[in-house]
Amino acid sequence: MVIMKTGDNNMTERKRIRKRIKVRNQSTGHDNTHTDSCEPIPETVEAVKERLGEIFFGCSDFLHREVSCGKNGLIKILVAYIDGFVDKKVLNRDVIHPVLDFLSNTELHVGSSIYELLKECVIVNNDIKEANDMQQAVDNIISGEALLFIDGENKALVIGVKAPQGRQVEEPDTEASLRGAREGFVENLLTNTVLIRKRIKNPNLKLEMMRLGKQTKTDICICYIKGIANDKIVSEVRKRLRKIKTDAILDTGIIEQYISDIRLSLFPTVGNTEKCDKLVAKLLEGRVAILCDGTPYVLTVPYLFIESIQATDDYYDHAYFATFMRLLRLTALLISNILPGMYVALVSFHHTVIPFKLMITLAASRQGIPFSPFTEAILMIIAFEFLREAGVRMPRSIGQALSIVGAIVLGEASVAAGIASNLMVIIVAITAICSFIVPPLIRATMLLRFVFLAAANFLGFLGVTLVAVAVFIHLCRLRSFGVPYMAPISPLTLSDIKDSFVLVPIWAMVTRPRILWQKNVSRRKGTNGQEAKAKS
């Protein structure tokens, strides 16, 4: 539905957004459409200095250096930057040193523009842009560039001498895998785009930058492969990102909440990953990625239900094994949702279903427990959730002690004290283990478990089934960027079943998911950038 609505004015919209991005980040200064700020850059360096001092009042990390040189020391140049952002060595080597050298040794002709000369002949650095007004200048200083103001010019040079920041690329903690690349994304956006670009050496890999957040001015990057990603989805992503009105983007998690289709849904309709190879695989399937500066988590859209049981290892492994694992994960998902509910239904309502011998065991284990099965289950599950949360928040070294306490308190003492039955401990343990198997849905599962439990306590299996049907209805109506959430099972897309709860060997996976885009689905043709372009 969404796609249809947005499809019509797709082209114009794209053009517009292009323009805007261009204007914001690489402003050439000759664009009249730019009306963001009217404050021009003052012509004298003194004035610039004063103005910058006003703007950055109280910012101790703002540094500037005034160089006055030339034959009579008349030419004044101001270099302004934020401390720590800029690689000072490089700045000195590439900018200050050559400029000083040049200005003191060269006779300047009348009428020759120092600005042009500096820009074209002197500064060694190859990442030079221009800033045309104060707003731009300030923006660039803030985002870590060095600004070069020259006396008598109402433009400034933006020199990219950013120092490499943040931690090194390392293996992500959250998504462990047995096989495959160990590289994970880091907080630095540029490092991340390089990681992607390293893997897809194709000019069709597009990285569109935009800036979000009134205060934070966070760099956001939309990443997709042109010709493989559905244009409608790409433009929908742009549209939704642009709609975000907030002052702070601290993490992709915030973006995720803004751009989800149904914001109140328990189920994630936007995926995230920290793993580089996973993201690349998703891009190659035609998905769109949203990177955000300052977080290693990259969003991928559209995100379908089936992706939650897919793991990167699956594709590198034997297909039989991978299929088995997928079915296993699906079962685990089911169990982690309904097992406590089923147990309560069984024990409270459906005694006829229990075989005689099991019934005696069950009844014996329940003997003397003061709580009803429902209360017992709720207590145990909540106790487990406490433990889990504590384990997440605690430093890792305490975590071990915690797990011992948990095992003893939950497993042994509560049974010995007659508060919980043996079986309930087993049930909660199995549920907990199963819930860890499908990490993307862990939160949905956690809450749904209680819903199932409550329904089971009221209506037994009927309640469980009714809630299950309601959940299914919800899943069926969910869409992620216009793509039905439960695809490819419903709506049934036969060619996409190959990578759903079953997995065919990788050599048999000749098409990309059709559900994302009907066009250009073959993985064998059009891998070359040019070819794909010609096609689309």
Add this chain to the structure above:
Amino acid sequence: MGKVRISSIQLFLLLSGFLFGSTVILAPAKGAKNDAWLAILIGGACGVLLMGVYAAIALLNPSKTLVDILEEKLGKVAGTIVAILYVWYFIHLASLVFRDFGEFICSVTFPEMPMVVVIGLFAAVLLYAVNSGIEVVGRLSELLVPLIPVIMLIISLSLFTVHDFTAFLPILENGITPVLKTALSFITFPFGETVAFLMLFPHLNQKEKLKNVVLISAIVSTLMQVLIFFRDISVLGSGLMDRATFIPHLTSLIIPEFNIEPLVDINLLIGGGIKISVCLYAASRALCQIAGINDYRNLTGAISTFCVVLSIWVHESVLDLFSWTEKVWSYYSLPFQVFVPLLLLLLSLKKSKPSNAGTANEK
């Protein structure tokens, strides 16, 4: 809100789910006792024809719903009156299925539960489904309807050891009359009830497949019914089958060693759920069309509430329900399921001859 589309697979599953509907717990051709299979086959054959009539009407009047067709062929006033009667019929049908469901749960699983609670909760869930749109119901059917044959297979296979394969003999012990009578009632329940799909057929995205879809689903469900019958009679014997309230459920109780009775609940929930959702959708859509309201969702709440109330009100007891459906239902259904559709077919044939309305009209 854009064009709502359902695929042919979804329509097939919706139709199959609808045809299973409450037949999951009520053996429809029970009246013919040992010869029920014959009645099912005869009724199924006629049912296929009848559904063919509906498909033909839909094909001759592409992208028109039942209400449109009625108003066009019978004139504004008469058409509207008949359409309102149809709305009533769909509501009545939905409430009967609600009642079947409620009676089943209350006599088999929760004897102490008030029936209105069971029906009300079920209705709330279905209301959610219907309000999500027929597209979502279609997608839902893709997830859930395949469970019905799977569960049936599980039950049948676990009963394999207790089968007495000659239990359906002798053939035609009481002559052909009861068989034909039962066949008639089998046409009206469940085949004729698919008349509600005339409100859905316009949503099919591949019109040329409509005929096949209708045909296959009717044949599949007939065969399934026959199989279920053979399973039931060979397990229960004709005597007990005659006395049982809910035959397939009783069959599932016979499974040696373990008890999978709740699976029957699930089957009923899926089949009955699909049936009620389609009926609710058809009723509210039709009513909105008659009244000229854009969004059918405005009335789903009221209509499903009415269905729940009606389902409690309409019959006094479970025996009243069964004897009424056995005795009156088929006659009561005939005008809605056979006479009016045939009339519409004739009128459409007559009017569409020169213009040769084909499948390509759409788009």
Add this chain to the structure above:
Amino acid sequence: MLIVLAVFAVLIISDFLRFIRNKEPAKVFVIYTCLMATSLSISLLLAAGRRPSSPAQWIEAVFKMIGVLE
């Protein structure tokens, strides 16, 4: 009785709020109110233990009148 009223109140209020928000035409209100009023009155009668004769009985009576059923 109270429960019936409560359930109906929730239904009607939530639906009416939605209608007003979406600015639905008057006929929606009319049809909705008709249906809900019928349901409410019947369910109140049922809750009071006085079951009015039902459509099923009317239909049966009509068929008997025509002579389809004996």
Add this chain to the structure above:
Amino acid sequence: MYGKIKKRSGIVRIAFLLMILLLLTGCWNNRDLTEINIVAGIGLDRTEDGKVLLTVQVVEPAAIQTVSSGKGKGGGAQPKPVFVESFEGETVFEAIRGILSIVDKRLFFSTAQVLILGERLLQKGMVEVLDFFQRENDINYGMNILVAKGVTPGEILEIENDMDSIPAVYIKETAENTVSRGTVKKTTLIDLIKDIDSGERQPAIGQITKAGDKEIRTEGVAVIKDEKLAGWLDPYETRGYMFAIGEVKSAIVNIPVDKGKIAMEIIRSKGKAKVRFENGEPSTLTIKVEVEANVGAYEGRGRLDSQDDLSILKEILKNEIKKEITQALEKAQKEYSSDIFGFGSYVHKYHPEYWKKVKKDWNDIFSKLPADIQVDVKVMRTGIIKSPVKKDE
């Protein structure tokens, strides 16, 4: 657009509605496992004044756990794993509800392993009391039914021994062992209901008696005619009957030979009871039995080397089985005139017109018809050795 608002309100509304309904619903039918009495065995009998006498054997799960896991240390007073209670009532249901006045928790019947009918009950007819067991929603249709011979069901249910902590399970398992020997018939509730329903076959129910203070014995069957007890078949006749209806799974048949006896182990058997018709009237009852057997033990002296030896064995075995079947059939025909073999079912299925006429008098017609019994025996293997020890050669 408007879709977004509506979507959200839809979920909230449904959730709200569900919540209200859920809150309004109490916990109907919600009954914890600790709030029910698990019934392991049921006994049904009539008192002298015609009332129903219900006996139930109820399991104490906690006691069972301690008994089986050996937790009850150092002797001491171990809790009894089961208790038995009886109650009288005009109807079965009344007795079941009435028993609540002497036990603490509601009875739960689905777990019942055996239903033991008393002789006195059968003498007066059993159809009436069985209705409850068909109608109630938590009855296990696969429950075993046995008839107590010479004792009351209560006495049998009160037996305690060490083989199984739950006597009902002991009874059920013993009966099942005997079924595999072919000397008792396994009758489940559904079988019984089907037989009574169709009227084409008279039920035969396995019998149970007391053997000593602590053991029971399940051999032989009770023959029912018109829902009343007609008489009994002894173990050998029972086996003949079981051969005829094809329900022998494995049995040991001893056959006499020149010098001693051979125990033949039946490993497979098929039986079929049919009626031969001539001119629209039944002329002969035919019973066709196919048996596959191995030599189990040769307790005597002789040779067992060649096919000829086996052929002789086959002939003897055939006659032996035939004799048993004849005995059973004759007793059913002459003494009880009750068609427990299900010939009537065959007649109904394949000659419905005739059946319609004679339905009521079928048992009489059955008892007058001559019988043709064919037994086909195959002996395949002799075990690890061939001939027995040859002493006198």
